[in-house]
Amino acid sequence: MGLFKKRLVGLDIDGIEIRAVEVSGSSKNPEITNMGKVHLPEGAVKEGKIENPEKVVEALEELWDRYKIKSKKVVFGANNSDVIVRFALFPKLPDEKLGSLIKFQASDYIPYTLDDVELDYSIISEVEKDEGSLYNVLLVAARKDMLYNFIKTLGSAHLAIKDIKSSALVMDRLIPEKHRNDTVVIVNICFDACNILIMDKNIPAFARTITFSSTVNDSLRTVYRGRSKVEQEQNGGNIMLMEEIDSIIQFIAGDIRSSIAYYQSQNRDSTIENVYLVGSAAGDRKMVEGLIDSVGTYMEVLKPYNHLYERLLKQYGGGKEATEYAIAFSLALHGLGG
Template sequence: MGLFKKSVIGLEMDSKEIRAVEITGSVRQPVISAWGRMSLPEGIVKDGRVMNVESLSLYLDKLISQNGFKSRDVMLGISNQDVIIRFASFPKVPEDKIRNMVMFQAQEYIPVPLEELQLDYVVAGEKQNEDGAFLNIILVGARKKMLHDFINAFSGAKLTVKEIDSVTMAIGRAALCSIKEDVYAVAGFNHDIANLMVFNKGVFSMARSVPFSQSVAWKNENGNYSKTTSVMADILISELRSSIGYYRMQSEDSVEGVYLIGLPDIRAILEKFRDAGYEAKIAQPYLDIPVRNKSSGLGNFSTNDYSAAISLAIRGLGV
């Protein structure tokens, strides 16, 4: 039994800011011990990718030093078009043979040469049909160069990246711990990207990521970006409608609820969803996790602002 409690920082970012939460303890008994946000000037991060490694290192160092973080170990969440998520089905094999099977057959599902990617997977469940027993596998691949840019930025801030996770998966875990419907959709978002997911009886059934910058609606008639809450909400609603429609073509189950996880302006976006006819709700994960020094000089803490970072840190405690 260790004399010291484990501590990990969950951290994710977009073009506007970095968000981080430090959690101490264990997966079963986590305590939020520090948190913080750091605004980023334009051009350091774009659409979830690092554009300026040295500048990002400086802002990471400021975030850690100014907000009472003690750990230097980071569970990093990334969300950009260099992250590929695919759903696959493989014949059921013994647990110790799953990894070799997945790595051998993954190229059939991934549209990028595997040697360009860091590949991981999650077993999402099992199914049985007339052909036998199968494993439902979520494949997650990320381009190595993009990952190296992040790792170099963290190294420059004297931080250790313990592991890198998809923000989509982190938001998914946050949703699973707080939503009780059998079949529901989640719209997770930050300043740059929408992550759309559907869950069925606790199983991650569909996921897709859409950068806001790829939408025609994101630009005004002069070609300038119109980054308003209203435009963001319209894109989210359109993409979620498309995702639910696709899911319903693949499944007989109807989506029972729609939940939002993200920032900015989540309550204004919620009203736009309701105006569009969705009985949407804001997901409320992690409300039961104790927050140390909640009334300290670190500022007000809201789990809604840090859902992905909390999910990342909790996973990091188990690594």
């Protein structure tokens, strides 16, 4: 047994904020030791990709200093159009032959030259088809230039990257234990993108990341920074600008509906039991009510492991929600072995 608890930080970055959750312990018994967020200057990160490394380094140093975060080990979430997630069926082969076949056929699924991406895969299940037993394989590819830009920037902030994960795929750890054998949808809404993950009996079955257009992104900035001169309404500590938020709701709701419809068309025997929301926008009542009305199904705002946040929520005096830090926390949980 080690004398010291493992400690690391889950790091979630979008075009407006950097959010960090520091954890220690194990994935089965985690403890949140610190958390915090800082705003990014406009243009530092765009569509989930770093545009101004110097500004991002300054924000990271401010985050670590302001909240007295101790660990320099981070699990970072990549959340942009340069991360591709695909599901594919391959014949059951020994590991070495399977790996060679996947690399050979990956170009059928990945819209980039393979020399330009880091490619990873995992076998998530076995299925029986007319042609025999097949592996259901999860493929994840990320453009090297995007990854290296993050790696260099975080290194300039004296952070050590333990792992890089797809923000969409880490949401699996946020689903309540009692529903992990059901078919559930979990949606993360941040300032640059919307992630949709469908889990079937605790196995990833569908994953999609929708990067917001500049119009939607500008609307989100307007809503959360209160720049517009349209009528404002105070709601739960956030200034909500109703003309802007309605267009955002319609855009996101359309993607949720189409994703669920596509999944059900491919899995006609599957019934979706629950739809969960996490992320910065999920903390706003008007946004959630609008999405429920537009999608036409009940959605529950998920506050995963909320009891672990209680001490820090009291310490910082409000303005923080477990759902807002859900991705950062889940990244950290994966880093602990979850």
